[in-house]
Amino acid sequence: MNLLHIPIFSTLLILSTFKMSLFGEKLIDETRTTIEQWVETEQIISKEKSEWDIEKGLLEKTYALLSSEVERLNSELDDLKESASASDEERSTLAAEKESLKAAAKVVSSSIGSLEIQLKAIIPSLPEPLIQKIRPLIRRLPDDPNKTDLSLGQRVQNIVGILSQTDKFNGTITSTSEAREFEAGKMVQVTTLYIGLASAYYVDDSGKYAGVGIPTSNGWEWPVVEGIGSDIQQLVEIYQGTGEIQFINAPAQIKTL
Numbered sequence: 001m002n003l004l005h006i007p008i009f010s011t012l013l014i015l016s017t018f019k020m021s022l023f024g025e026k027l028i029d030e031t032r033t034t035i036e037q038w039v040e041t042e043q044i045i046s047k048e049k050s051e052w053d054i055e056k057g058l059l060e061k062t063y064a065l066l067s068s069e070v071e072r073l074n075s076e077l078d079d080l081k082e083s084a085s086a087s088d089e090e091r092s093t094l095a096a097e098k099e100s101l102k103a104a105a106k107v108v109s110s111s112i113g114s115l116e117i118q119l120k121a122i123i124p125s126l127p128e129p130l131i132q133k134i135r136p137l138i139r140r141l142p143d144d145p146n147k148t149d150l151s152l153g154q155r156v157q158n159i160v161g162i163l164s165q166t167d168k169f170n171g172t173i174t175s176t177s178e179a180r181e182f183e184a185g186k187m188v189q190v191t192t193l194y195i196g197l198a199s200a201y202y203v204d205d206s207g208k209y210a211g212v213g214i215p216t217s218n219g220w221e222w223p224v225v226e227g228i229g230s231d232i233q234q235l236v237e238i239y240q241g242t243g244e245i246q247f248i249n250a251p252a253q254i255k256t257l
Helices: 002-125 128-139 152-170 229-240
Strands: 173-182 186-195 199-204 210-216 219-221
Touching: 002 128, 002 152, 002 210, 002 219, 128 152, 128 173, 173 229, 186 229, 199 229, 210 229
Parallel strands: none
Antiparallel strands: 173 186, 186 199, 199 210, 210 219
């Protein structure tokens, strides 16, 4: 009986061992697969963590850059607001000045024609050296103030130029050499001293011909005054710096324009 059970037992043992061997191999395979999957998962996690760290750094730098740009733009916006306020104030000031200038221009425009007429009327009474100097300005005075192509600014500038040169001449003594007519057509070269706009003295080199200059509304008159030749020569020498400074008795004549 024992002999009959031995083969059966052996067979069962062999089958059991084979099954265990198959189970062990399967378990090993499953374990290997699990380990491989775990390693792969860890690699993926590590890679994603590394990529996230890089992206995080880029995002932080981008955020800092954008924050700085926002601050700059806010600062520029504040500056623009301040500039706009200043511009509004300046615009208001300029507008007020413009209105003031318009009012002044209106006043000047209403009276400049009369000024030009009066100025032309006194031109003949001015000394000839001054007239020669301002002649270009005199030519620009309109014949008819109501019919002129000159702008208001040009007309004002013209008048101011004439008056400025006239005032300058009036504050100085001016010496000129002029040819003056004596004795029915006899022309003699004389030195003339203009004392501002009011009077003048003249004398020739010999002292024979001497006299005074008197402004009139029709031009200057040059009467001869006997016996003053030497006095006027001394006056000329003092002016030129070649004579001794002293008091000179010189005649004076005034004529109402």
